[in-house]
Amino acid sequence: MSPYAKRLMWPVVILLALVAVNIAATGVDFIVPSVNDDGRLGGAFVNILRRSVPLLLIALGMTLVIATKGIDLSVGAVYAIGAAIACQTIMDSSDQGAAGTVLTAIALALVVTAVIGAWNGVMVAAFGIQPIVATLILMIAGRGIAQLITGGQIPKVEDTSPFTELGRGAFLTIPIPIWIAALALTALALLTRRTALGMLLESVGGNPEASRLAGIRSKGITVLVYLVCGLCAGLAGLIGASNLGSADANNGGLWIELDAILAVVIGGTALLGGRFFLLGTTIGVVIIGTLEDTIINVGLSSQWQFTAKAIVVFVVALLQSPGFRAWILKPFKRTPQARVEAPAPAKAEEAAK
């Protein structure tokens, strides 16, 4: 098994276990998609995927930032800003249904959120501010900015506006958010795995100074990565806002940065920077989304939500720890070990990573 597949194995096992629990609780209908009256795929699992899209977009951006040994705490606030700009622009226009209005609103939101992301990148790369501090500024001030945009109210977009299609519509029966997520994942995967960009990212995360001396323009790459992260957060905000037809500056995307970091970690990317796993992050996001449904499906009360999440994260973290795995598997591995007389498996595994 390749090291890559090995990294993905434990998150996949957890996800399958969660799905199995849900199927046991509510029947096979959980996993089988149904087609709604309006020709959109529905059913429990498709809904989970659709609802997970904003978190996925943010987590993908976060994965790249973490790969450069950074972190972006401002994504939740940027989500709120993106949502606020789009909804307020559409609401202020004379014709909410016009395609031009909607496209302008979307473009404006994406440009502003990309600029915010780039600003975070400049503070980290050019001014040398620690990422957690640089992005904390906007995490705190960002929701205030979103409130200024909306004037403290919750702007609502008419249900008839094409803007709501972004979150609620379907193309070839597949919900549009899922298309967007698939496109974003494919684009980022191709960019980082089919070009040298991915390697450069990992190199910058591993050792920025050595990378610079090796001729990599690490500052430019850092700014680019934060820009992409801001853009992803803005896009996530657009999808969230169009799903609800409104933008809540206070609560939209609240604490989503923590869920995103969680998803990245569950997916096997270390916060120390370097190697990153976009597919692992994706599975981490689906685990988090499925978990929330699982709590309802097995009939636990709301009070259990945080505890249940903590337990699953705990299990994933343990399973991903080579030391823990070696310890738990020791009784089973004794025979082959004795036969081959190889060094401790834990060490071999660590080397493979």
Added chain:
Amino acid sequence: MKRRTFAGIGAGVFLLPLAAACGNGDDSGDGGGDGLVVGFAQVGAESAWRTANSESVQAAAEADDRIAELKFVDAQQDQEKQIEAVRNFITQQVDVIVLAPVVETGWTDVLQEAADAGIPVVLADRGIEAADEDLYVTRLGSDFAEEGRKAGQWTVDTFAADPDGVTRILELQGTTGSAPANDRKAGFFEVLDGEGLAYELVDSQSGNFTAEEGKAVMETFITTHGLEGIDLLYAHNDEMGLGAIQAIEEAGYAPGTDIQIIIVDGSKAGFQAGVDGKLNYIVECNPVFGEQLMDVVVAVSEGDEVEKFTPVEEGVFDASQFEAELPNRQF
């Protein structure tokens, strides 16, 4: 305008999800004529409910001849700022202090100072811990349990003659552990149990007082339980209810018809949904208690006997009243 800007940024800084049910700020308004000087330490500017509340208090003080001046402080959801504000009010020797405490605890010292200075304190909206009960004159606020009981009474009246005998209910709770969520739930089921309605609580989960989570939880309710045979959805505020209505519509059902819906709060958007026939009953959680607050303030300053708790006047609205009431909504 500049102060409002800072208030907005400040509110973004100290986000408290528990305030979502009732919960905003502005700068000071000066009343005209001779009369009382009142200091008002408001929570912050965290929701539309709070904005309406601040505006109501300021407008009422402005219009009331008995009030000379309202000193308005937006604490930006920070208890330190509120304590500071109350101390300033004491130094300025205002006639009455109105406090909408951010949290329940930690008020003993500063309220004792107010008592020593002989300045009566009136709590608005939220309460403080029981141990400090002697340090304020009265609390004017919403009775969340009563709101729950009103929702329960309508349920009993509507479903007493349910043909299949059992009323099957879904509940969207507010933020877990918050007073409005706890009391609205308790009041609701108190009436259902007391009146002996045959009901089944099919599921009850927290939607955290937000549209986003309300919609997500409702989607899961629909895939898990289906909507066939579900009679009623009880949502602890209108944001969650409105999110749930979208989920119900997207699943191909008619909210308000296929499933009856009760919401608490009563914002413009909530009433609009009512006018559109998408929900059936609104229990008001009224932020517009400025005038009532001024009456209490005047009574307190004149040393009149007042009850320890003064409930805000709150109404209930059914389908026949939505359209007439919609233009009166202030938030």
